[in-house]
Amino acid sequence: MPRIAQLLPLLLLAAIGPIAGASEPAVLLAPPELSDEITVGLARELDRAVEAALRERPIDALGAEELRARGIAPARTRGQALEIGRRLGLPVLCYSARMARGQLQISVTLAGPGRSVTLERELPPGELRPVVAQVVGELFVRGGGAPPAARPTGGGPGAAPAVRRSAAPLAGRAVVIGLQLGASFALGAGAESLTPGLRVGGAVGVQLPLRSRHALTPEVVLAYSRWWLVDGATVDVVHTTIPVDGAFGMIHALAGVRYSAAVGPVELWAAARLGLGHSMIVVENEHDPSDRLERGETGFALGGELGAHYMIVPAFGLGLSADLLKSFVDIAVGQRSVEEYSSIGIGVGLSAVGRIPW
Numbered sequence: 001m002p003r004i005a006q007l008l009p010l011l012l013l014a015a016i017g018p019i020a021g022a023s024e025p026a027v028l029l030a031p032p033e034l035s036d037e038i039t040v041g042l043a044r045e046l047d048r049a050v051e052a053a054l055r056e057r058p059i060d061a062l063g064a065e066e067l068r069a070r071g072i073a074p075a076r077t078r079g080q081a082l083e084i085g086r087r088l089g090l091p092v093l094c095y096s097a098r099m100a101r102g103q104l105q106i107s108v109t110l111a112g113p114g115r116s117v118t119l120e121r122e123l124p125p126g127e128l129r130p131v132v133a134q135v136v137g138e139l140f141v142r143g144g145g146a147p148p149a150a151r152p153t154g155g156g157p158g159a160a161p162a163v164r165r166s167a168a169p170l171a172g173r174a175v176v177i178g179l180q181l182g183a184s185f186a187l188g189a190g191a192e193s194l195t196p197g198l199r200v201g202g203a204v205g206v207q208l209p210l211r212s213r214h215a216l217t218p219e220v221v222l223a224y225s226r227w228w229l230v231d232g233a234t235v236d237v238v239h240t241t242i243p244v245d246g247a248f249g250m251i252h253a254l255a256g257v258r259y260s261a262a263v264g265p266v267e268l269w270a271a272a273r274l275g276l277g278h279s280m281i282v283v284e285n286e287h288d289p290s291d292r293l294e295r296g297e298t299g300f301a302l303g304g305e306l307g308a309h310y311m312i313v314p315a316f317g318l319g320l321s322a323d324l325l326k327s328f329v330d331i332a333v334g335q336r337s338v339e340e341y342s343s344i345g346i347g348v349g350l351s352a353v354g355r356i357p358w
Contacts, residue, residue: 026060027093027110030081035098042104046097048209049132052172052357055314056133062090065213082111108135174355176217178203180321182349184225186248188342189330194248197227199323199347205258207355217258221273223303223325225250225345229283242291246283250343252276252301252325267309267317267353277301277327279343297329297343307351314355321351 029050034043054061064074067084075081078094085092091112098105100122109118119135184199185191205219226249234241256273278298285291307321327343 026062026090027054028081028085028088028090029061029063030078030092030094031075033078033094033096037099038097042097046095046106046132048172050093050095053133053135055172061093062088085111106131106135108132172207172209172357174207174357176203176205176207176219176353176355178205178219178351178353180223180323180347180349180351182321182347184227184345184347186227187344187346190248190342193230193233194227195230197225197345199223199225199345199349201323201347203258207260213262215260217260219256219258219271219273221252221254221256221275221303223250223252223254223323223347225325225347227345243286244283245286246281248279248281248331250277250279250325250327250345252278252303252327254301254303256303258305262311265311267311267319269307269309271305272302273304274300274302277325277329277343279327279329279331281331295331297327297331299327299329299343301325301327301343309351309353315357316355317353319351319353320349322346322348 032043032046034046038046051061067074072084075084078092081092081094091110094109094111096107103122105120105122107118107120109116121131121135123131180199180201180203182199184197186194186197201221201223203219203221205217207215207217209215226247229244229246229248232243233246234243252275254273254275256271256275258269258271260267260269262268276298277300278296280294280296283293303323303325305321305323307319309317309319311317324346325344329343331343
């Protein structure tokens, strides 16, 4: 339904325009009015088209979740939404849809203090998104500006709490690119012989929205961890103790899924993954660098990660993450002292995420 989504944003933009704007434009969303012929799938596509249209402006949308968070009962009818909008000093965006003669009829209204603008379109059901975008844009043009920002909290019953930024990044499909950089700590056997090290990684996935503030993202991940042997590490070989330098590293290629939930401009997420891991160790004699040993093993691996991003703009955010990586291989070196290493580590560091809508 690519073209439908473009028309509805234009209708919405045209409807939202009547109110002179501020730096943080916001609207109150009224419950949509849909006829019985509108299928669940078409209703969801209509909601996504409206969200996409507002995101393009960008405009914050105050919906049922935001109202509940502020102790306000969500509107169940258009009339209730208009009353709430009047108390909060926000324009109200209303949209309805019905089927007639095989065509989808869309009506979008932006109702503000003392005035309102309504636009209607009739189109094939497969053209929703472009039509919505067109309608929203046209509403803004006709209204001559953007809707106002929400008034700051004043403590009175009619005061409007500031509208938090909508979770627009989770409202539609997108290619998601993530990067991580931080410290890593070895766990398990041999960890006492390793210093804290480095953890770098990247992920690419496709975001699939569940609801406007929730999404699942199938993704592939490449991660690298590296630690160094502590000073004084030794290897016992044939009754001889050899002081050694060296490093232990892991590289993982994993596939999995990430669940994300948005709370205002903050996105919380958790991920689970599995795939392959390769562990390798390099050890060399401190007194004879030519006396060098390299070993590597590849096996099944899994990982998990938790994190949070602050979305600076809808398409980019920065935050923190922590992950656990495990390869089911062990590497043995020598006979006793530096002997065996479990391929497991935990990483903590900075995280960045970018989104490309599609």
